[in-house]
Amino acid sequence: MTDSLVLALVVPLAGALLVTALPAHAARIGLFSVMLNTLNIALLTLGVWQHDELQLALGDWAPPLGIGFVADGLSAAMLAMTALVSLAISVYAGDYFRDPARARHFWPLWLLLLTSLNGLFLAADLFNLYVNLELLGLSAAALGALGGQRTALEANLRYLLVGLLGSMTYLLGVALIYSGFSTLDFAQLAAQLARGDAAASGLLGATALGLMVMGLALKAALFPLHFWLPPAHGSAPAPVSAALSALVVKAAFYLILRLWLEVFAPLTTQGAANLLGLLGAGAVLWGSWQALRAERLKLLAAYSTVAQLGYLFLFFPILQGLPAGETRSNLFAAVTLMALAHGFAKSGLFLAAGFVQQQAGHDRIAELGTTLQQLPATTLTLALAGTALIGLPPSGSFVAKWLLLGGAMANGQWWWVLVLLAGTLLAVAYVFRLMTRAFGLEPTPRHFFTQARAEGPALLLAAMATGVLGVATAPLWHLLGTSGGLG
């Protein structure tokens, strides 16, 4: 059962290697490995479902000497989302990168990205996470620049540098931790911190946490550190944008969540959490506002990512104030659900946007009416994704938002309610600014799908966010609810 933990890393890595070696068959091998990965993640999720938590000491070297892999509910959920999203993106990319010259660059980097994501969600070791982060950052930046235009290069170089700054800061935190606690393992570190031996080690731990979160927040594009995100995500090729927005920033967020709530939980304070929440609120408002003003579809999507990440950070201050219990575990599941829903929705949105861009030759929102009206499936995708972004039922984010509101009220932190309200309405505005163009006087399209291989995956992703996740949340709760340590 624990084999799947390693395979989660090895399968995409092996795929990447093969694709590197055999560029002529890149698309086929790539797709096959992603499928294999999905299968493996399914097994892994099943394992977590049954056993609550899967643990593995790599090479049989127990921490602190060795590296531990742990798959709990949260990891499994993120992994599952990643697997499904990457599968859809891969199918889509097979169509998108029809030019073999571009495909041979895309596939190996893409599989390496997948490797690093899987590694990130599984590793329970601070330094291993650093390496994964760097792998993620490099592959993401390289992928983002595949478009080759100057803007893409500039944006992704900036992304790369920002990422490096973030990971260096993170690494400093890791070094501090090692210097103080002589371990890099989550569980051991958490145990030491919980014991609270000395005030000084608490101080050190807190500083380290601060540094790590500083670094990760940069990578997670938390407002106002999001400056790099819109150009980078807006200029990348569609499948890459999808992966960047749906998965890559999510990984950084996942790490913050993991560190904050699990490893460093004894050190966190309400004030700090409030700061995160405040920044999240800023992200929600500013990101939505900018999305509303964006003139290009992909920019809109990118700013919307900024806003959506803000929602995720809103959970921190609320979770902070809650004692363990149903409300808290619900809320924790809600933040996961929100992340998943956004992952699916945003990837669907970007894939659809990419298709629209291909068909229209541009992505200026004001002039997209004609194209949108010709593409019913893609328009539906945009609508479904938009529904999830706004947080309307039957999307997963609706349920999450409901619980978030409930948490805020139960906590007496009613001001977040106002942020949510404003964010929701702004999201309505920017989503429907786009959807309005889908209605017009163009001739009726004859068929639902224009190009099933490009439109299908996006539609399925969006339907996953709005539809499946909106009603089938119970499995997620099962997955998370039984995972110890996070209650």
Place this chain on the structure above:
Amino acid sequence: MDAELLYASAGFILFVLGIWSLLLHRLLIRKLIALNIMGSGVFHLLIATAEHHGEPADPVPHALVLTGIVVAVSATALALSFGRALRGDGDD
């Protein structure tokens, strides 16, 4: 003052200097150097951590530093390549 404390102290200073340079210099090459300086700062700290009086050096931080260096090299290489591509765009 112990050597490792000096190392650590230097490491912090290097780290901060690196950030300063990264943030305030506009040239890519300087930024990359700055990043490497930051890395060096962290590595200094790790080396300092490895030192335990009366014991052999802790191998783990050493290994971490080695890994870190490779990662830093890779990142630098990629970033430089970006810069070259950008320049090539402009010059040709």
Place this chain on the structure above:
Amino acid sequence: MRNSLEPKPQRSAALLVVVLLILLAGLLQWVYFTHAATAPGAGLTALAQAELPRSGVTNPVTAVLLNYRALDTLLELSVLLTAMLGIWSLGPATPGYQQAGAVFAGLAAWVVPLLILSGGYLLWIGAKAPGGAFQAGALLAAAGVIQRLGGDPRASLPNESAQRWLAIAGIGIFALVGLATLVAGRGFLDYPLAWAGWLILLIETFATLTIATLLTAAYVGGQPPPSQTTATPGMHRMQAPDRKA
């Protein structure tokens, strides 16, 4: 190198950055020294030493790199591979340098074999003393760099296809060994004690090649020219107008 990523920083912002950085530095120093003075971490020296006999090597650093924390190394190699792939994706390599003069060529003819030799040594010694795949690979890559500086546009690397295989060889062997142990029922990269030393050497050997290839390729800085035969400078000159067009 020019970089127009940012507008010229404002003076006030710069001042603020400086002040904040000073504060940060102060904070870090204070925290670290408070801590180091009161409760320094014990480190893992003892543990690493204690487990050394089970690692198959005698150099603790190599044990950490290739055994205790082998996964880090595997991923580190992947990072390097990513960098190379990224560099390749950004376009073809620049033509490179002119053919070197006699002095440089002579030097190269002397240095390159030496580098290869010392690389081999470092690789071998890595099991017992400081050294290992990265050091060895770096030396080999240095040889490649010298070749490149000497005018070889591919820095003595084989053609693209072979480069690709070389680039993945180390990682591939690493992963294969891991899979093999997995299939053998031991867990990923859980070497049988008897074979550990040899397996590590095998991995390190291929890792050396891969590191060398990757570093050299990164230095070359772009996708290798498509031609299978040795490229000539003339071809690059012919290509230049194409690119402009």
Place this chain on the structure above:
Amino acid sequence: MEHAAPQAWLLLALWLWPLLLMALAMRTQWRWLPALGALPALVSAALLPVGTQLSLPWLLLGTELELDSIGRVFVLFSALLWLIAGIFVATLMYREPIGSPSGSNHFAQRRFNALFLLAMSGQFWALVGVDLVSFYVGFAIMGLAAYGLILAYGDPAARRAGRLYLALTVAGEVALFAGLVSLAAHSGTLTPDPSLLAAAGGPSLALILLGLGVKAAIVPLHLWLPVTYTAAPIPATAVLSSAMIKVAVLGWLRWLPLGAVTWPHWALALSIIGLLSAFYALLIGLIQRDPKAVLAYSSISKMGFLLLLTGLMLGQPDLLGAGITAMLFYATHHALTKAGLFLGLGLYEQNTHQRRTQQLLLAGLIFLALALAAAPLTSGAAAKYLSKPLLQAAPWHWLSPLLWLMTLTTILLMARFLWLLRFPASKAGWEGTAAHPTESSAHFELNLLAPFLAWGLLLALIAALPWLFAPASFWPTNSANLLLALALCALVLILSKRGRNPLATLIGRIAPGDILGPLERSAQRLRTQAGRFQPGQRSTRSTESTRSTDPTSASETALELKLRGWPVAGALWLGLGMLLLLLLLAGAR
């Protein structure tokens, strides 16, 4: 539900039948349909034993149909009148197609027939439905369908009349609805008996009286009646003025707590209103130019008199039996006579070219006028006689002189009617018929003969009425008054022959509808003034005929447009929400 006798289903049939015919009338052109509608009602009223009941709990809110002694009288004369009017519709109205453009006449005829039958059905429903809802249903259907009867010709006068009629009718129905609902609420049943009615209290009774008052045209709710009677086609006017108006009387009898309570104040109030109504109508009627208007005002005055009787019954519950008899007879007499007058007038106006026929008709009309004026030996006198016990028992000494005056004036009014027939005051009053020239062919066929036969029958019935139902002692009633009135008439006649008619200056000063004219003028003035103050704003008149058809007038007021603006809507919402919250919070403490 216990099984009703098979013949009891006739109670359902008598109003369902016209409805079925109505469905037919929408499809076919057959002119005799309206006349057929009343047959089952006539048959059931004549044959069914009093007290026949039919419970239909599934219909509406639980329908109770019953032919009680009161209802039977109403059904009987109403059915007769609908039948005769139906014959007139079939024979007179559509000999010359109505409606101006040819081709649309069939439509107009079908429309008229259908609505005629619908109104008929409504009335029968109201007459036999003894529960609150059935009565209201029938009443409302009848009232609304009659609108279509008034509008048959669709000329501007008819439209104005129709509009007025509709407005007042709907208002009246609303009031009646409110009254009946509150009756039902207070009594807890849909078939309240008089004691329950008494318990329901004043407000509900007031509302019911208000609602019925419109139908009964009690001043000042009478505005619609003179206008309508002059504008509607003759058969429509005939049923409106005779059968339909009497439903209000039935309403009084049914829904006022007669016999159960002694309410002197209500008695006084109703009596005074009735008297005022009667006198007002008589005086206005005297100076009308149009014989139809004279008849219309006569109707108003008669209904005022019936209200007076009702009021007296409220004051003297022990006289209930006599009072009901009086009212039934009076209602029957008035219904038949008034219908006869209108129908006769219609025939008279249509046969202007045939002197002999006209003379015959005039004789008939004089007889009817005398009957209405309660000349001795006529049904009018009998009606007067029968109501005497009630009137004489009234505790108010001022009543008898007023009644005497009323009788006298009524005779004068009828004289005025006959005068107008003989010497038309102006051609203006004849417009309605002038627009519809008569058939000039001399040959008699059934279509031409039928109305005369029907009218003759009606006359015979009216003549026979007192002998059938009143004691012989009624004979001399009113002889003195009649003589006195005739003397007055002679005086006026002589004076006018000399060109010094004392009334000449008054004649025609007040148009049919009396205060309606001033009301309309002042409304118009208000409107124009309002328009002057809002130069930019197109007037948004609710009268459909004057509404602008300009597509650019978005016809949404400034307020609405402002409300639509976000800031306003949001601010209002929030403001109201806050205010409400504050109020509620303050209240909840």
Place this chain on the structure above:
Amino acid sequence: MMETLDSLLPVAILLSSLLPGLAIFMVAEDSHWLRGLLNMTGALVKLVLVGMLVWGVYHDHSYDAELVLAPGLSLVLQADALSVLFVTLSSVLWLVTTVYAIGYLEHSPNRSRFFGFFSLCVTATIGIALAGNLFTFVVFYEILTLATYPLVSHRGTPDATAGARAYLAYTMTGGAVLMIGAVWLQTLIGPVDFTQGGLLAEQPEALHGQFIIIFVLLLAGLGVKAALVPLHGWLPRSMVAPAPVSALLHAVAVVKAGAFGIVRLVYDIYGVEFAHALGLLTLLGVLASVTILYGSIMALSQDGLKKRLAYSTVSQVSYIALGASIFGPVATIGGMVHLVHQGIMKITLFLCAGNYAETLGVHKVSEMDGIGRRMPWTTLAFSVGALGMIGIPPIAGFISKWYLGLGAIKADMPWVLLVLGASTLLNAAYFLPILFRAWFREPPPHWPHEDIPRRRLETHATLLWPPLITAALCLLAGLFAAAPFSPLEWTTLIARREYP
């Protein structure tokens, strides 16, 4: 086994329109036959299932389906008498409107999209009706908003876009407020299951202040869809939608969803007695009364037929709220039965308006002179609907008014009678002139845009039959109000269960 089947039935009812709806999206534009088949199959299957449900609920069978989303948060579908009322209304009218829409949209663009969303709307409405707790209600309430938007902007003209935008702005804001209120309530008392008689009365008194605020929030959220003044602005503007949309959605589904929600709020969350005790009913009553009068007054001056009808809807839907605001079973009956009655009457009117527009190009009241001659059957149906709206017996509207009035007096709120009276007069003032024009004026020589020539019928059969059927329903619902299974009898059943 029976248990499973019982929980399956509500789900099946939901799916019977959801699945065809989803399938229709995929149907190629030219496959009219397939699309029609999907539509009709869905509608008929739903009707059969609803019939089973009615039978079951009448015999006190309980139907429950629960899908747990999270601890304390689940989607619950359940069928009580009240939901059955709304479900039956929606599914019957869905069938009618589908038939109509197939005829109406012949040759018009984007039919797959239209019918797909149309079915989704019905699904959402059914979901609202069957919602067993507040969360489920909010879920379907929002879905309804989303599914309606494409229908409002279906025509794609700038007008349609603007109307849809207004619609969205109002309903989304309302939805957000509703959600906040719902979450708040749930935070205070846990899952808010709709319970006959309400579930707040037993809560500690300290919470009562918050309950009042929550009530206002929920009411504001629901009031947007129920078009309570001043939250009604979207309704007249969404009249740009095709006639079937106006008919089903703005006469039945959307506004009714709001009204239905208010009924749920008063009876099954707060409990009518508790709401009464908090003084909330007065608030609701005043709001409803103002809406009734305001809507009618605005309707007076509208020349656009559909706009006039829209304002009439604003006014009429508040009768339901009014009924809920009067304490006592009789007014409850009046309000709830109006849910059905207003639905069938207004849909009749809208279908007729659609007929005029589609057949003759007549969109305005001022163009309707003599239209009764050209289209007698349609105009007859229109007349029945209009007269019913006024409250003329024996059409359905009368029954509602009767019970509302009766209830108001029993609750000692005679002023309601005044509102009813004034509203009746106003209704008459804006409907009767239309009837006058249609029946008594001369038709013009040419109609604005005569698209469908007169053959044997005045227009297409698929356009003609639906309004005739609904008009007949209006008459039947009024005439046989006291018969078993009539809307009135059914609401009486509900009221009996709400007031034990």
